[in-house]
Amino acid sequence: MEIIRTESLVFKYIQYNEDNAPEAPPALNGIDLSVEKGLFTAVLGRNGSGKSTLAKQINALLTPNEGTIWVNGIDTHDASRVWDVRQSAGMVFQNPDNQLIATIVEEDVAFGPENLGVPPRQIRERVEEALNAVDMEEYRRAAPHHLSGGQKQRVAIAGVLAMKPSCVVLDEPTAMLDPAGRREVIDTIIRLNKEEGISVILITHFMEEAVRADRVIVVDHGQITIDGPPREVFKQVEAMKSLGLDVPQATELAYILNARIGAAILPSDLLTMNELTDALSAVADGAEKPASIPVRAKPAAVKDYKPILEIKDISFIYNQGSAFEKKALDGVSMSITRGEFIGLIGHTGSGKSTLIQHFNALLTPTSGQVLFNGADIRADKSKLKSIRQRVGLVFQYPEHQLFEITVLKDVEFGPANMGLSADEVRERAEQALAAVGIEPALFEKSPFELSGGQKRRAAIAGVLAMRPEILILDEPTSGLDPKGRDEILEQIRFMREEMNLTVVLVSHSMEDVAKLAERVVVINHGRIAFDGGPGEVFSHVSELEAMGLAAPRPAYLMRALRRAGWDVPERIFSLADAADALTPYLNHRWNGGYYDK
Amino acid sequence: MLTNITIGQYYPADSPVHRLDPRFKLVSALAFIILLFFVGNIWGFIFTAVCVFAVIKISRVPPLFLLRGLRGIIFILLFTAVLNVFFTPGDTVLLQFYFLRVTLEGLALAGKMAARLCLLIVGSSLLTLTTSPIELTDAIEYLMKPLKRVGVPAHEIAMMMTIALRFIPTLMEEMDKIMKAQSARGADFDTGGVVKRARALIPLLVPLFISSFRRADELATAMEARCYRGDVNRTRMKELKLSRMDLRAIPFMVLYAAGIFALNFI
Numbered sequence: 001m002e003i004i005r006t007e008s009l010v011f012k013y014i015q016y017n018e019d020n021a022p023e024a025p026p027a028l029n030g031i032d033l034s035v036e037k038g039l040f041t042a043v044l045g046r047n048g049s050g051k052s053t054l055a056k057q058i059n060a061l062l063t064p065n066e067g068t069i070w071v072n073g074i075d076t077h078d079a080s081r082v083w084d085v086r087q088s089a090g091m092v093f094q095n096p097d098n099q100l101i102a103t104i105v106e107e108d109v110a111f112g113p114e115n116l117g118v119p120p121r122q123i124r125e126r127v128e129e130a131l132n133a134v135d136m137e138e139y140r141r142a143a144p145h146h147l148s149g150g151q152k153q154r155v156a157i158a159g160v161l162a163m164k165p166s167c168v169v170l171d172e173p174t175a176m177l178d179p180a181g182r183r184e185v186i187d188t189i190i191r192l193n194k195e196e197g198i199s200v201i202l203i204t205h206f207m208e209e210a211v212r213a214d215r216v217i218v219v220d221h222g223q224i225t226i227d228g229p230p231r232e233v234f235k236q237v238e239a240m241k242s243l244g245l246d247v248p249q250a251t252e253l254a255y256i257l258n259a260r261i262g263a264a265i266l267p268s269d270l271l272t273m274n275e276l277t278d279a280l281s282a283v284a285d286g287a288e289k290p291a292s293i294p295v296r297a298k299p300a301a302v303k304d305y306k307p308i309l310e311i312k313d314i315s316f317i318y319n320q321g322s323a324f325e326k327k328a329l330d331g332v333s334m335s336i337t338r339g340e341f342i343g344l345i346g347h348t349g350s351g352k353s354t355l356i357q358h359f360n361a362l363l364t365p366t367s368g369q370v371l372f373n374g375a376d377i378r379a380d381k382s383k384l385k386s387i388r389q390r391v392g393l394v395f396q397y398p399e400h401q402l403f404e405i406t407v408l409k410d411v412e413f414g415p416a417n418m419g420l421s422a423d424e425v426r427e428r429a430e431q432a433l434a435a436v437g438i439e440p441a442l443f444e445k446s447p448f449e450l451s452g453g454q455k456r457r458a459a460i461a462g463v464l465a466m467r468p469e470i471l472i473l474d475e476p477t478s479g480l481d482p483k484g485r486d487e488i489l490e491q492i493r494f495m496r497e498e499m500n501l502t503v504v505l506v507s508h509s510m511e512d513v514a515k516l517a518e519r520v521v522v523i524n525h526g527r528i529a530f531d532g533g534p535g536e537v538f539s540h541v542s543e544l545e546a547m548g549l550a551a552p553r554p555a556y557l558m559r560a561l562r563r564a565g566w567d568v569p570e571r572i573f574s575l576a577d578a579a580d581a582l583t584p585y586l587n588h589r590w591n592g593g594y595y596d597k
Numbered sequence: 598m599l600t601n602i603t604i605g606q607y608y609p610a611d612s613p614v615h616r617l618d619p620r621f622k623l624v625s626a627l628a629f630i631i632l633l634f635f636v637g638n639i640w641g642f643i644f645t646a647v648c649v650f651a652v653i654k655i656s657r658v659p660p661l662f663l664l665r666g667l668r669g670i671i672f673i674l675l676f677t678a679v680l681n682v683f684f685t686p687g688d689t690v691l692l693q694f695y696f697l698r699v700t701l702e703g704l705a706l707a708g709k710m711a712a713r714l715c716l717l718i719v720g721s722s723l724l725t726l727t728t729s730p731i732e733l734t735d736a737i738e739y740l741m742k743p744l745k746r747v748g749v750p751a752h753e754i755a756m757m758m759t760i761a762l763r764f765i766p767t768l769m770e771e772m773d774k775i776m777k778a779q780s781a782r783g784a785d786f787d788t789g790g791v792v793k794r795a796r797a798l799i800p801l802l803v804p805l806f807i808s809s810f811r812r813a814d815e816l817a818t819a820m821e822a823r824c825y826r827g828d829v830n831r832t833r834m835k836e837l838k839l840s841r842m843d844l845r846a847i848p849f850m851v852l853y854a855a856g857i858f859a860l861n862f863i
Contacts, residue, residue, distance in 0.1 A: 061818060061821060061822060083824050083826070086822060086823070086824045087824060090822070090823070091819075093815060095812075095815060098811075098815035098816050098819065099819035100763070101760065101819075102731060102763060103729070103759065107731050107835075111820075113834070114831055114832055114833055114834060115831060116824055117830040117831060117832050119832060120833060120836050123832065123834040124834060141609065144763065145766040159823060160823070163823065385785070388782075389783055395777070395778045398778065400778075400804055400807075400808055401775055401778045401779060401782075401800075401804050403799065403800050403803035413779075413782055413784075417782065417783030417784060417785070448807070462782060463781065466783065
């Protein structure tokens with residue numbers, strides 16, 4: 001039986017162009033799709049590809065302009081059965097805050113069945129069942145704003161489950177969560193699919209989530225371009241990359257290695273690091289172990305070894321003296337040298353956001369000192385502005401701070417606050433925009449007309465225009481699609497080199513940190529747990545995992561290979577380094593005469 | 598900053614007062630406020646204070662928590678007291694400087710007003726402290742039901758209140774974040790004259806408005822996706838039902854009212 005079927009589905013959002021004439025570029029352009037009941041389907045596609053529009057069609061929030069979609073056998077054009085459609089295909093959205101309606105968890109879960117007119121006693125039973133299913137029973141009386149992101153999303157899923165749907169559509173439910181929250185939500189979704197037999201349609205930007213699906217559908221320009229089981233889809237590395245998407249790291253590494261060796265020695269449809277380990281072991285089976293291969297050392301930046309920022313034993317307590325007192329930082333000391341690139345990691349609530357707000361005096365430490373170029377930043381209140389200009393802080397989702405009429409004016413806000421001349425302000429703004437790759441054609445547009453990635457870059461330019469000496473970025477890639485993420489990271493690397501910046505990158509993504517940072521600082525429970533080079537810090541795998549963090553995935557591969565008796569270096573954290581380390585080894589195996597070609 | 602305000606906060610606990618029907622509590626609170634104005638002498642105030650204290654004890658809300666709520670109105674309290682002390686005409690003059698005079702009547706009135714205000718605040722905070730916002734909105738919706746016939750959208754009003762209550766903490770958090778982000782770009786919210794300060798709010802208010810609209814839009818979509826269609830064919834998980842406890846509480850309320858009137862004759 002199929003739960004969803006579409007026939008040449010076309011949908012257009014009506015827009016008005018500059019002459020106020022209606023324009024309708026198709027968001028969905030002839031979708032023919034059939035989804036079997038009980039399957040876990042992942043939908044991938046870059047931002048603007050039409051995948052969210054497709055999700056809204058399934059829930060009858062939008063109905064096709066042309067063609068038809070049947071949900072559970074019901075044509076969504078049939079206005080009299082809209083509620084049946086929405087009941088059978090529940091929907092969970094991206095922002096956990098903007099879909100919870102009630103002030104108490106159980107009331108929120110009850111919202112759906114209440115709307116369906118279910119008798120009160122049954123609603124109670126359903127709420128209890130639904131909260132049990134997502135493992136949120138103990139929070140039934142909690143207020144949503146006291147929950148973590150992952151918990152909120154699980155409540156949202158419970159709210160849908162209480163309506164007894166046969167299918168759940170999730171539109172990037174993990175985009176705004178930290179890795180721990182992401183795992184909670186995905187595990188819940190998979191359990192519902194496997195144990196309760198609920199069909200799941202998951203829209204996501206995370207390939208590691210898509211790998212666990214039964215079927216992967218790639219949408220681009222309103223059409224389905226690739227469709228099949230994850231193995232079949234992800235082996236098309238080139239095609240996926242050209243669509244602005246990623247493939248799992250194991251798949252990519254196998255692809256790189258095959259390309260370097262010049263032969264398909266590894267299967268192209270590997271999905272996990274475990275599979276890759278097995279495949280590599282099979283290739284090396286019975287052969288002698290080659291000698292250790294030197295690792296490419298990261299080029300060290302030129303530093304003058306003078307600390308630009310010194311944190312001296314700071315502690316910070318929120319709501320001191322009230323019932324809600326909370327110690328966020330507990331005796332943190334660190335020193336940042338000019339020219340360094342630091343990755344700051346820690347799970348949500350570890351205190352890392354609190355810490356960076358001390359760097360530019362947005363928060364005053366309860367005890368301890370912050371020194372900038374040797375002077376206490378709190379000593380002279382009149383210099384606060386100058387401190388904030390020299391220590392640039394880019395918050396998470398910085399695009400939410402845009403407010404001006406044009407992009408240029410918004411970026412000028414910072415330098416204008418510094419009291420510079422109009423010419424100087426303009427020059428700095430233009431330079432900053434150029435540095436983040438925003439073309440002059442966009443300068444006079446409203447910031448709200450830009451795409452998601454462009455908005456974020458414009459917002460970063462807003463801080464950059466003040467010409468800070470040190471730039472702190474809090475989760476600069478969260479919520480972006482793979483292409484947008486890579487662009488931002490590349491931009492950060494570029495800016496750092498061009499402008500000789502000191503950078504502190506706060507991130508949940510170990511892969512991002514491993515790729516860029518020369519020093520990694522780990523915060524846990526308001527204290528510094530580790531501080532050192534990536535090699536040293538990421539070698540504490542089990543300690544990191546106990547903190548809800550992880551080492552970058554290539555490190556796990558190297559560890560597994562070493563256990564299997566390979567003499568590969570242990571401290572490898574990026575795909576490029578892993579490929580460099582493995583290539584000579586495989587070359588030796590493959591082209592060295594042990595195998596017949 | 599918001600933690601100092603007790604009015605409108607809910608104090609979760611399991612007490613007989615918490616379990617009372619919200620409609621009963623709402624009506625009782627209104628009756629209590631009205632009755633306060635019939636209290637004529639010191640005995641009436643003592644009686645009321647004792648009753649309020651008894652209810653606080655039963656409700657298991659820490660008395661200190663309630664008293665802290667009074668901090669917010671200290672200014673109003675002092676202001677009215679001073680006005681009453683100095684500007685009440687009376688015969689028994691106690692002190693006199695130039696045109697200011699303090700009379701016994703003035704002092705008595707000031708004391709009464711202060712007692713009334715304190716009891717009013719404590720009594721009405723008791724309602725919100727022991728009744729979750731959602732129960733309260735349910736009660737309001739129910740009590741406004743008769744007004745539906747004359748076109749008052751009772752359900753919609755209650756729904757709006759719920760959503761507002763749900764989003765206050767979220768928006769407070771967001772405002773704090775935007776304020777910090779703009780401060781990081783050199784914005785200054787604390788110095789300058791009125792005009793400068795008002796202008797400084799633009800970078801704060803515009804993003805806050807935009808995000809509120811975005812939230813409203815997303816929330817509306819999410820509500821629709823969960824089959825919300827107004828008050829059509831809707832049931833409630835929690836049905837309001839008067840329990841034995843409510844019935845038992847009614848005589849207490851009546852006795853209290855009778856006591857207030859009776860004490861006026863002392």
